[in-house]
Amino acid sequence: MISNPYLSSFKNYLKLERSLSGNSIEAYLGDLNKLSQYFESVDQTPQVKEITGDDLKHFVSWINELGMLPSTQARVVSGLKAFFSFLMLEEIITTDPSALLESPRQVKHLPDTLSIQEINGMIGAIDASKPEGMRNKAILETLYGCGLRVSELSNLKISDVFEENEFIRIFGKGNKERLVPIGQTALKYINIYLRESRVHVPIKKGHEDYIFLNRSGTRLSRISVFSIIKALALKSGIKKSISPHTFRHSFATHLIEGGADLRAVQEMLGHSSITTTEIYTHLDRDYLRGIITEFHPRS
Incomplete structure (x- = not known):
């Protein structure tokens, strides 16, 4: 079983050397507690040095039978690997029993996609008479037109827009x-926003170059963009689960369905x-069948 001295040392390691948050540390310790519960359920009391790879494989099967979600199982496996890596680092064990342990495959759930009509509906729901109206139009047009992450939109600067060449410079992950x-x-709505709306905002020092600002004159936060999108989805009657990322997903999907490389x-x-891009392209069978029909010499 996992004794308290090992847990205490592991906790200090996560806090001091890995600089993890309190919640993350508790999650790791909770994963190890589940391993202890497994050994209790099968009437085994092995010492840490006696735990084998087969023990851990049986444990993963056990948490799967309990109905734990694949994503949660993967996190538990990650916690175990971190613990045994720590034991190796401290030379408490000489062989890592988790080395060959595989995380369960997770089903990737694609976010909802907006149709062009739904995107137009959300943009049409913006009240342009309000001070933030033109800013919000520019936000939606940029999210959908460029496929940006919400953090990329929030950090977009005036100096990153090359209007003559119709490109923007993005600093991503x-x-x-x-x-x-x-x-x-x-570009049209960004320029209207900059000329007619943003000029009336008292801009705070250090935020002069950011395009999208809040009423206080500071860079618009990610949370604010989420709130804008949620409110417009509700106003336009869209029942799907919508976030700024939905526009990025729609951007990729519509490009691929339109024949983009x-x-x-x-x-x-x-x-x-x-491979990551392929996740964003949930192409339907009819589209794929059409590609084969059009381009394959033996179709």
Whole structure:
């Protein structure tokens, strides 16, 4: 079984060396408690040094039979791996029993996609007479027109817009820089917002270059963008689960369904792997069948 000295040392390791939050640490310790519960259920009391790879495989089967979600099982496996890696680091064990332990495959649930009509409906639901109206139009047009993450939109700067070339510079995950095409419609509403609305906002120092600002004159937060999207979805009568990411997903889906090259979409989305891009392209069978019919020489 897992004795308190090991748990205490592991907890200090997670806190001091891994700099994890209190909630994350408690989750790791909870995973180890589940392992102890498993051994109790099968009337076993092995010491930490005696736990084998087979023990851990049986444990994963046990939590699966309990009905634990694959995502939760994967987190538990991750916690076990972290614990045994720590024991190896401290030279408490000489062989890692979790080395060959595999996480259960998780079903990837794709977010809802908006149709072009639904996107137009949300944009049409914006009250342009309100001070934030033109800003919100520019936000939706940019999210959908460029396929941005919400953090990328929030951090977008005036100096990152190259209007003559119709590109914007984005700093994505890992601060990786990429250039993304921006259409005339998104540029149009950004310019209207900058000229007619944003000029009336008292801009705080350090936020002068950010495009999208709140009423206080500071960079619009991710949470604020979420709230704007949720409110417009409700106002336009959309029942789907909508977030800013829905526009990114719709951007990729509509491009692929329109015949865009998958690698071009990968580049615009800023994915390091094309496999990630494929997740965004839930193409229906009719579309795939049409591609075969049109392009395959033996169709």
